[in-house]
Amino acid sequence: MELDLSRLDRSATAIEKLSPFDFVACPRCMQRLTTRSVLEDHYVVFLQHDSHDENAGPAALVQTRTGLALQLQDAQALFEADARVLETARQRAQQTDFLAHTVRRQLDAQTRDLVAPCFDAIAEASARVALLRAANAP
Numbered sequence: 001m002e003l004d005l006s007r008l009d010r011s012a013t014a015i016e017k018l019s020p021f022d023f024v025a026c027p028r029c030m031q032r033l034t035t036r037s038v039l040e041d042h043y044v045v046f047l048q049h050d051s052h053d054e055n056a057g058p059a060a061l062v063q064t065r066t067g068l069a070l071q072l073q074d075a076q077a078l079f080e081a082d083a084r085v086l087e088t089a090r091q092r093a094q095q096t097d098f099l100a101h102t103v104r105r106q107l108d109a110q111t112r113d114l115v116a117p118c119f120d121a122i123a124e125a126s127a128r129v130a131l132l133r134a135a136n137a138p
Contacts, residue, residue, distance in 0.1 A: 001072040008068065012061045 024034050042048060 001068055001075060005065065005068050005072065008061065008065055012065075015061075 025032055
């Protein structure tokens with residue numbers, strides 16, 4: 001929308017600056033335009049239809065610019081609202097991650113005393129089994 005507004009401003013400036021002139025040479029290549037045969041309702045430089053209707057006048061440009069500016073404001077308001085929602089979601093995600101980390105640490109602390117003796121007992125039993133097997137081996 002910003003590009004459309006910029007393009008519209010450049011177009012309005014070009015129309016304002018160049019419309020009073022009747023070109024006798026192409027402004028790009030300097031070719032003479034007076035010897036060209038041009039249809040009555042066509043533009044002499046580009047040979048395209050030259051509409052002199054109300055859609056190409058200054059009032060139409062102002063109306064179009066106003067419409068684009070309103071659309072841009074709406075888009076910016078939506079962007080700001082989405083940015084606030086995103087920031088809230090990020091904060092909640094950060095809080096949830098912190099809570100999950102805290103709960104995980106508490107769970108580890110609570111189960112450490114229960115699980116550690118079992119691991120020690122399993123290690124001792126495995127060692128006894130290995131000794132017995134080694135003793136009974138031929």
